[in-house]
Amino acid sequence: MGNHFKRFTKVLLTGVLTASLATACGSGGKPAAEEEPKEQTAVNPTGFPIVEEPIKLTFFAGKAASAPADWNSLPVWKEYAKQTNIEVDFQLTPAESLAEKRNLVLSGGDYPDAFHTARLSANDLMNYGGQGIFIPLNDLIDQYAPNFKKLLEEHPEVKKGMTMPDGNIYSFPTFYDPNFKSVLIGTKLWYNQAFLDALGMKEPETTDEYYEYLKAVKTQDPNKNGKADEIPYAASGIGSLLDELKGAWGLGNRGNIHGRVDMDPQSGKLRFIPTDPRYKEVLEYLNKLYKEGLMVQDIMTIEGPQVNALMDEGLVGSAETNSPHAIGGVTIEHFVGAPTLKGPYGDQIFSRARSPLIDVGAFVITDKNQHPEATVRWIDHFYSEEGSKLFFMGVKDVSYVENPDGSIEYTEEALKEQSKFVSWAGGFYPAMLTDKTFKAGEATEPSLAAAAKVEGQWPEEVWPQFTYTQEELTQFTPLHTDINKYVDEMTAKFVVGDVPFSEWDKYVSTIERMGLSQYLEIYTAAYNRYKAE
Secondary structure (H helix, E strand, C coil): CHHHHHHCHHHCCCCCCCCCCCCCCCCCCCCCHHHCCCCCCCECCCCCCCECCCEEEEEEEEECCCCCCCCCCCHHHHHHHHHHCEEEEEEEEEHHHHHHHHHHHHHHCCCCCEEEEEEECHHHHHHHHHCCCECCCHHHHHHHCHHHHHHHHHCHHHHHHHECCCCCECCEEEEECCCCHHHHHCCEEEEEHHHHHHHCCCCCCEHHHHHHHHHHHHHCCCCCCCCCCCEEEECCCCHHHHHHHHHHHCCCCCCCCCCCEEECCCCCCEEEHHHCHHHHHHHHHHHHHHHCCCECCCCCCCCHHHHHHHHHCCCEEEEEECCCCCECCECCCCEEECCCCECCCCCCCCCCCCCCEEEEEEEEEECCCCCHHHHHHHHHHHHCHHHHHHHHHCCECCCEEECCCCCEEECHHHHHCHHHCCCCCCCCCCEEECCCCCCCHHHCHHHHHHHHHHHHHCCCCCCCCCCCCHHHHHHHHHHHHHHHHHHHHHHHHHHHCCCCHHHHHHHHHHHHHCCHHHHHHHHHHHHHHHHHC
């Protein structure tokens, strides 16, 4: 099915972003929203319709650049309105102005019944939940969300990640089936098999072999055109490769949701990866690739589509990208997934692993909502197989067909223009995604094969996001912002050679002076809460 997905595969997996840590200034919580008077509408406990008398709800929704411009006219939502007797008015805000508009709406008090695909961080949930603007969902999930309740029971780490320090769950998340590894991974390392064959090389399995391969791509003309035009490694930025390589030095042993904190195997305490001596070695390795011209020019500024175009021209030996055989607008051949690289000390951890709890704040219900029970039933459907199929594939015989063996696939028209039928493009949606209900790039054979190669080196424990109390946030937020900004700047400077490695100790002591011990103390409190629940 590979090449059919070229229009839209890339949009699924936007990298998991570091939670925006807006300073919380919550007032005391109001009584639980259920105590406020509501217009009572009979809600059927199971089946469709959800309500006998039709109701209307207004949702604020975040729209990624790749998502359709109007969700209200899509077949997926028209069909679901028919099934449920609930008409939803999706009011879309573009992703680039989303945080600003969302915060304005919330602070102004004129907010809708719910926020859908609105990229709310755990700290937003704690802040607005504490103020009573987002209602606690614990009892409503118990009574009206059998699919989501089952998911929480089967995946205790997700329940822990969803539960705020005050004991409440305020949201529904983006959830990826943990067995669907290719979708959990998202961006990963790929090799050009045609180049390997031309060079007579086996696929690199260690960091040394990877370096030797990149050098051979640069110097031995594997595309056989008599020009030195090959690009050994291409990606937009160095972050993805850095995340990939950490595990070869034994770093990132709790997965990539916490890209800069893991567990120190020696001390059993939380470790800040960017001050570890082995992180220096990872940066030295990247610096060697950079200064020897083994990375695409302008790696720090080049955009993803430009990288894809270079891959499509047959110039690239290795890349960090999503599913190259099925990617936005081009058909890229010959790429195979890389194994988990083994490093100089024998470490081999797939450090890009992610928790199935991808986006904690994908959907919240506000205290303005007169129909919270019906709204919970409405959203719960998307954590069932049927609802997931509807959300990702759309309407049967309109945007997908079911084969005699029970498998499903998009229609030709949906393959060409998926945005006419469904709204999930761009990620951050409230739904459960599984390999049975999602049939785009990550579900194709090359992506599944690539994931299978690294599954054996998956960390034993992968952390979801942690949550922080209001009090912790007032100290943690400025520390998190300042320390990570400095690490970002210095990581780039070390890699491109703007700062020599003789400055490493000065860099570490600067981070320590910025309040690293206090930062780790608060982080550890959040970790201990997560482990204790």
